[in-house]
Amino acid sequence: MNVGVDLGGTKLAVGTAESLQVVTTPATSEGIIAAIEALAGDADGIGICVAGRVDLQRGSTFAAQLPQLQDVPLVDRLRRPGRRVTLLNDADAAALAEHQFGAARGTHTSLYVTVSTGIGSGLVSQQRLYQGYRGQSVELGHAGGSGHQRCPCGRVGCIDMTASGTAITRAARALLGDPDLPIETLAQLAADGHPGLVRIVRQAAEDLAPLLGNACVLFDPQVIVMGGGVVLGYGDLYLDTLRRALADSLGAWHVPELRVAELGQQAGILGALQSLA
Numbered sequence: 001m002n003v004g005v006d007l008g009g010t011k012l013a014v015g016t017a018e019s020l021q022v023v024t025t026p027a028t029s030e031g032i033i034a035a036i037e038a039l040a041g042d043a044d045g046i047g048i049c050v051a052g053r054v055d056l057q058r059g060s061t062f063a064a065q066l067p068q069l070q071d072v073p074l075v076d077r078l079r080r081p082g083r084r085v086t087l088l089n090d091a092d093a094a095a096l097a098e099h100q101f102g103a104a105r106g107t108h109t110s111l112y113v114t115v116s117t118g119i120g121s122g123l124v125s126q127q128r129l130y131q132g133y134r135g136q137s138v139e140l141g142h143a144g145g146s147g148h149q150r151c152p153c154g155r156v157g158c159i160d161m162t163a164s165g166t167a168i169t170r171a172a173r174a175l176l177g178d179p180d181l182p183i184e185t186l187a188q189l190a191a192d193g194h195p196g197l198v199r200i201v202r203q204a205a206e207d208l209a210p211l212l213g214n215a216c217v218l219f220d221p222q223v224i225v226m227g228g229g230v231v232l233g234y235g236d237l238y239l240d241t242l243r244r245a246l247a248d249s250l251g252a253w254h255v256p257e258l259r260v261a262e263l264g265q266q267a268g269i270l271g272a273l274q275s276l277a
C-alpha cells in the first residue's frame, strides 16, 4: 500500500485518495518523522509533498513554513528496505494530480499555476512531472516580473512579490484603508465592481500573463490549469483578464486553453501518491 503525505506549516495530512488523517504539524523534525511513521504504518511507498522547495540530491526540503526540517534528510529518515519515498513541492504535486485526474486529464502537456498566498507552478508532460537536478519543476513565482522589490528568496523582481494573493490582498486593504478586511469581503467587493479593486485584480493578472507567455514559448503546454485562492475568489474577473493578457503576450504564437483546477485541497495528496506510480 502507498500513502501520500501533505506536509504544511500548520497541518500534516497522511492518507490515500479514500481516507485521510490530519494532525497539527509537530514543532520538531523528530516529531514530524514520528508522526509520518505512525500514520503511514507499514506502507510500501510514501509520497510526500511539502509547502516549499525540495532538494532531491539531499532528500530534504527548505520551506519558510517548516524551519524545523531545514537540512534534515527526510527521505533517508523514512526510507527502509522495501519502501520507496518520494519528495516533491506541493504545487508540483497538484500539477501532477490535475494532469492525471483533474482539469488536464487526457492532455499531452499541462502547466499548472496556483495563485494563492504565493505563486507556485509545475509542468507535466505525458504523465511525467518535469523535475530538474534538485527536483524543482517550472517555478514561475520566482521568475522575473516588472517589480524591483527583493523577494524573501533573495531574487529581485519575482512575480510573487507583485501578483500573488498576498500582494493583491495587501494592495486592496491599503486602498480601502482597513488592514483587517477579510478576503471574502474583498472578493465580494470586486465582484460588485468596486473600480479600485477591479483595477488591482486586473493588474495582478496582467503582471502574471507575460510570464505565462514565456512559459508557453519555452514549454508549449496544451493547457494551462489555474488553481489557488485568487482564482477561486476573483473568478472570471481574474481569469478573463489573464486570458486576454496572455493572448496579447503571445502574439502569433498558439494560445493554450486556460482551465480552472478541479481537485482543490485533495490535489497534494493525489499528486504525492501519483509520484510513486
Ligand SMILES: [Zn+2]
Residues within 6 Å of the ligand: 141, 142, 151, 152, 153, 154, 155, 158, 160
Ligand atoms: Zn523569489
